[in-house]
Amino acid sequence: MIFDIEMLKKFYASFGSRVERSKQSVGKSMTLAEKILYAHLFNQEDLKSFKRGIDYVNFRPDRVAMQDATAQMALLQFMNAGKDKSAVPATVHCDHLIQADMGAKTDMNTANESNKEVYDFLSSVSANFGIGFWKPGAGIIHQVVLENYAFPGGMMVGTDSHTPNAGGLGMVAIGVGGADAVDVMTGMEWELKMPKLIGVKLTGRLNGWASPKDVILKLAGILTVKGGTNAIIEYFGEGTASISATGKATICNMGAEVGATTSLFPYDNQMSAYLKATNREEIALMADAIESYLKPDPEVIENPEEYYDRVIEIDLSALEPHINGPFTPDAATPISEFAAKVKENGYPRKMEVGLIGSCTNSSYQDLSRAASIARQAYSDKLKVAAPLIINPGSEQIRYTADRDGLLASFENIGAVIMANACGPCIGQWKRHTDDNTRKNSIVTSFNRNFAKRADGNPNTHAFVASPELTMALTIAGDLCFNPLTDTLVNEAGEQIMLQEPKGTDFPPNGFAVEDNGYIAPGEKKTEIKINPESARLQVLKPFASWDGNDLLEMPLLIKAEGKCTTDHISMAGPWLRFRGHLENISDNMLMGAVNAFNGKTNAVLNQLNGGYEAVSSVAKQYKAKGISSIVVAEENYGEGSSREHAAMEPRFLNVKVILAKSFARIHETNLKKQGMLAVTFNNKSDYDKIRENDHISIVGLRSFAPNKNLTAILYHADGTQESFEVVHTYNEMQIEWFKAGSALNVTK
Numbered sequence: 001m002i003f004d005i006e007m008l009k010k011f012y013a014s015f016g017s018r019v020e021r022s023k024q025s026v027g028k029s030m031t032l033a034e035k036i037l038y039a040h041l042f043n044q045e046d047l048k049s050f051k052r053g054i055d056y057v058n059f060r061p062d063r064v065a066m067q068d069a070t071a072q073m074a075l076l077q078f079m080n081a082g083k084d085k086s087a088v089p090a091t092v093h094c095d096h097l098i099q100a101d102m103g104a105k106t107d108m109n110t111a112n113e114s115n116k117e118v119y120d121f122l123s124s125v126s127a128n129f130g131i132g133f134w135k136p137g138a139g140i141i142h143q144v145v146l147e148n149y150a151f152p153g154g155m156m157v158g159t160d161s162h163t164p165n166a167g168g169l170g171m172v173a174i175g176v177g178g179a180d181a182v183d184v185m186t187g188m189e190w191e192l193k194m195p196k197l198i199g200v201k202l203t204g205r206l207n208g209w210a211s212p213k214d215v216i217l218k219l220a221g222i223l224t225v226k227g228g229t230n231a232i233i234e235y236f237g238e239g240t241a242s243i244s245a246t247g248k249a250t251i252c253n254m255g256a257e258v259g260a261t262t263s264l265f266p267y268d269n270q271m272s273a274y275l276k277a278t279n280r281e282e283i284a285l286m287a288d289a290i291e292s293y294l295k296p297d298p299e300v301i302e303n304p305e306e307y308y309d310r311v312i313e314i315d316l317s318a319l320e321p322h323i324n325g326p327f328t329p330d331a332a333t334p335i336s337e338f339a340a341k342v343k344e345n346g347y348p349r350k351m352e353v354g355l356i357g358s359c360t361n362s363s364y365q366d367l368s369r370a371a372s373i374a375r376q377a378y379s380d381k382l383k384v385a386a387p388l389i390i391n392p393g394s395e396q397i398r399y400t401a402d403r404d405g406l407l408a409s410f411e412n413i414g415a416v417i418m419a420n421a422c423g424p425c426i427g428q429w430k431r432h433t434d435d436n437t438r439k440n441s442i443v444t445s446f447n448r449n450f451a452k453r454a455d456g457n458p459n460t461h462a463f464v465a466s467p468e469l470t471m472a473l474t475i476a477g478d479l480c481f482n483p484l485t486d487t488l489v490n491e492a493g494e495q496i497m498l499q500e501p502k503g504t505d506f507p508p509n510g511f512a513v514e515d516n517g518y519i520a521p522g523e524k525k526t527e528i529k530i531n532p533e534s535a536r537l538q539v540l541k542p543f544a545s546w547d548g549n550d551l552l553e554m555p556l557l558i559k560a561e562g563k564c565t566t567d568h569i570s571m572a573g574p575w576l577r578f579r580g581h582l583e584n585i586s587d588n589m590l591m592g593a594v595n596a597f598n599g600k601t602n603a604v605l606n607q608l609n610g611g612y613e614a615v616s617s618v619a620k621q622y623k624a625k626g627i628s629s630i631v632v633a634e635e636n637y638g639e640g641s642s643r644e645h646a647a648m649e650p651r652f653l654n655v656k657v658i659l660a661k662s663f664a665r666i667h668e669t670n671l672k673k674q675g676m677l678a679v680t681f682n683n684k685s686d687y688d689k690i691r692e693n694d695h696i697s698i699v700g701l702r703s704f705a706p707n708k709n710l711t712a713i714l715y716h717a718d719g720t721q722e723s724f725e726v727v728h729t730y731n732e733m734q735i736e737w738f739k740a741g742s743a744l745n746v747t748k
Contacts, residue, residue, distance in 0.1 A: 002280050003132070003148060004063070004089045011062065012286040015039055015153055019293045022047060029297035031307050032266050033197055033232045036172045040155040042189040050194040052309065053230055056731045058189035063089040063149060063156045064181050067141040068122060069096035069572075070159035070643060072580030074178030075125045076540045077744055078185055079528070084129070087187030091132040091149070092122050093141035097576055100389065100423035101430040107419050108137050117536050118580060127522035138517025139394025139420045142166070142359035146249050147278050147394060152267045152287045152294045157184055161256045161642040161666060162359050162447065167264035168249025169271050170294055172232070174262045175666055177644030179673035179743050188747060191733065195261045196231040198223075199308030202239030204317030208500050209335075209484055211369070212247030213361060213445065213466035215314060216254040217322035221332025222312060226636045228260030229665050235265045236296055236304065239316045244505040245274035246363035253360045254447045257329040259639065259664055266295035277506045321469050321484070325449045326441075326461035328563070335469070339480035347461050347479065348441040354474030355454075356467045357391025357418070358425035361445035364511075367392070367401050368503030370467040371409040376499055377475050378412045381491045385477020388415040391423045396513040404507055413475075424454045427573030431455040441479055443470045448640065450567050452592065468501040537580040542748075543651055543675050545741040550702065551656050551677070553695040553715055555607045555622060557629040558615055561596035564633050565640035566667060568592035570649055572641075579645065582652050589649040590615040590631070597692040605692050616653065623654035630696050633660040634687065638667020647671045657698055659712065659726060661687060672734045675742040679710060682725040689724070693717045698726065704738070706731050
C-alpha cells in the first residue's frame with residue numbers, strides 16, 4: 001500500500017513551482033539539497049538567500065519517524081504539548097529493545113514478554129495521537145521507512161541518527177532528538193542552521209568485491225568523524241546511476257559517522273525501480289514527471305566548485321573494499337593494506353564473530369550478495385571458522401529471503417538468524433563467549449564500532465566492512481585474509497579461491513510478506529496509563545526555568561578525556577530498558593567517559609567528601625544539596641546517536657553547563673532544547689587549565705545574547721583564580737529555550 005497518498009499528491013503538484021520561486025529569489029542555479037531545503041521553508045514569505053553555516057532557518061518537514069528506544073521520551077514530551085493529534089504523518093518502530101540471543105523465534109517471545117509494558121504504552125499513545133505503529137519484529141526503522149515512507153524530494157526528521165538512510169531515495173532525512181520531533185508533530189517550525197554543502201562526485205562503476213559500503217567507508221577516512229558536521233553530503237556524477245537505491249541508502253546511512261546533517265542522491269532510474277518494486281509505482285510516476293527538480297541543476301554538475309563548499313571525487317572503478325576500525329568508524333583501510341595494519345598494531349588476528357545486518361546493510365541485495373559466498377563455501381566444503389549472525393532489515397525482507405532460499409544458504413553454514421531488529425548493532429547482544437573481557441576481534445556490516453558498543457566488552461576490536469567482506473572473513477576466521485588474492489583450504493585439502501559476490505537488487509519473483517507488522521492509528525481516544533511504580537516508564541515533569549542569575553562556583557563533575565560519544569554519556573545495551581524513565585536511566589550518566597585526572601571510567605572526585613564515586617552518584621549528591629555542577633570535555637562531544645537522554649540526564653541531575661572543545665551537531669541541539677548551556681572554549685588550550693577540584697562560574701548570562709561571548713572563571717583549591725572566554729551559538733529563540741528551562745516549556 002501507499003501511505004499518505006493525498007499528502008504526496010499535493011507535495012508533487014507544488015514542488016516544482018516552489019523550487020522555481022526559490023531559484024528566482026536566490027538568483028542562481030541550485031543543488032538538490034538546496035531545492036529541497038528551500039521548498040520546505042516553514043513560511044514561504046521568509047524566502048531569501050540564507051548563509052550556509054551561519055543562518056538559522058525554520059523548516060516544515062513532511063513527516064516524523066521514531067524508534068522505540070527514543071520514541072518513549074519523545075512521546076512523553078508530546079503528551080505534555082497539549083495536542084490532540086500529530087500535525088504531520090508520524091510512525092513508531094519497535095526495533096531497538098529486542099535482544100539478540102538464541103534466534104528470532106525465542107528472542108521475539110522474550111522481547112514481547114519483557115517489554116510488554118513499553119510496547120503497550122507506545123501502541124496506546126500512537127493510537128491516540130494518529131501515529132502509525134510498527135510492531136516488534138516488523139523491522140528496523142530505517143529499512144521500513146525506505147520500503148514504505150521515503151520519497152524523492154521530501155523532508156523528514158527521525159529520532160535516530162541514521163535517519164539519513166532515506167537519502168537513498170533522494171530525501172532530506174535528518175536525525176534529531178525527541179524534542180525536535182515534538183516541534184514537528186505539534187506543527188511548530190523546526191529550526192536548523194542552514195547546512196554547508198559537501199559535493200561528492202562519483203565516477204566509474206563498482207566492480208568485483210567493491211560495494212556501496214566501501215564508498216562511505218573510504219569517505220569516512222577522508223572526512224573523519226567530525227568532517228561533515230553542519231553539512232549535507234550530496235552525491236552527484238555519472239557514478240551515482242550505477243548504484244542501487246538500497247546501496248545509496250547504505251552510503252547515506254553512514255554519513256552520520258562523519259557528523260553530516262544528512263546525505264542524499266539525485267533521483268534516477270534506480271530509485272524509480274525501487275519505488276515500483278516496493279508497490280509505489282504511483283509515487284515513481286509523480287517523481288518521474290518532475291525529474292529535473294529532483295537533481296542538481298546542470299550548471300551545478302558542470303561547475304561543482306562554485307556551488308558546493310567542498311568537492312571530493314571518488315572513482316568507483318578503482319575503489320578497493322575497505323575495513324574500518326577498530327573503536328572508531330573513520331579508521332579506514334583498504335583491504336590490500338589491512339593485514340599489515342593488523343600485524344603492525346597487534347590486533348587480535350583471529351576473527352571470532354561475523355555479523356551481517358543492521359539498518360546499514362540488511363536489504364535484499366545485501367543478503368543476496370553475502371548468500372552467494374555462503375553457497376560457495378557450502379558447495380566447496382569450506383569449513384566456516386567463526387559464528388555468523390544475520391539480522392534481516394524488515395519482515396518483508398526476511399519473508400522474501402526465506403522464500404528464495406537466502407536464509408537457508410546462511411543456515412547451511414551454521415548461521416543464526418536473529419529477529420528483524422537492531423540487535424548487536426546497538427548493544428542488544430547477549431554474546432556467548434568463553435570470556436567477555438578478553439581481547440578479541442569481530443567484523444560487522446554495521447555502522448558504528450565504538451568501544452563496548454556491540455557486546456559491552458571494551459577489549460572487543462570491532463571492524464566495519466561490507467556484508468560480502470564480512471562473510472568472507474567469517475569463513476576464513478582470519479583478519480589477515482584477503483579474498484581478492486588469498487585462497488582457503490577446504491576439507492579435502494584443496495586450495496579454494498572465493499568467487500566474486502553476485503546478487504540481485506530485487507527478488508526475481510518480487511517482494512512478499514504475510515504480515516508486515518503495521519497497525520494503523522485508532523479512531524477512538526483511550527486513557528494512557530503509566531503505573532507510578534513502574535521502573536520502565538515515568539511521567540515527565542517540566543524542567544525549572546532559569547532563575548535569572550549567572551551560574552556561580554559550580555563544582556567540576558568530570559573533565560572527560562578523549563572521545564566522549566553518546567554511548568559514553570548514556571550507554572545503550574541493558575540501559576535501553578529505562579529509556580522511558582528519566583530518573584532510572586540517569587544512573588548511567590557519563591559512566592563511560594574517561595576521567596582526565598585518573599584515566600578511569602565512572603570514578604570522579606566527590607568534592608563533598610573527597611572520595612571517588614560514580615559520576616551519577618556524585619551528581620545526585622550535589623543535586624540533593626541544591627548544588628549545580630559542570631562537565632568539561634574535548635572534541636566532538638556527543639558524537640554518535642541522536643539519543644536525547646544524553647542531554648536530559650545531566651539536566652535532570654542538575655548539571656547546568658557542558659563546556660567542550662567542540663560539539664556534535666545533534667547533541668548540541670539536544671542540550672539547547674533541554675535548557676542546558678552548551679559552550680565551547682574560545683582558546684582550546686584553556687581546557688588544560690581546569691583542575692580536578694575546581695569550582696567554575698559562567699558569567700555574562702544576564703546579558704545573554706547571540707554572538708556575545710560569556711566568561712568562565714576558575715576557582716582553584718589553592719585560592720588562585722583564572723578566567724577565559726567561552727563561545728556559544730545560541731540564537732534569540734534558543735536563548736528563550738534556556739530562559740524557559742526547555743524548548744517544550746516555550747511551546748506550552
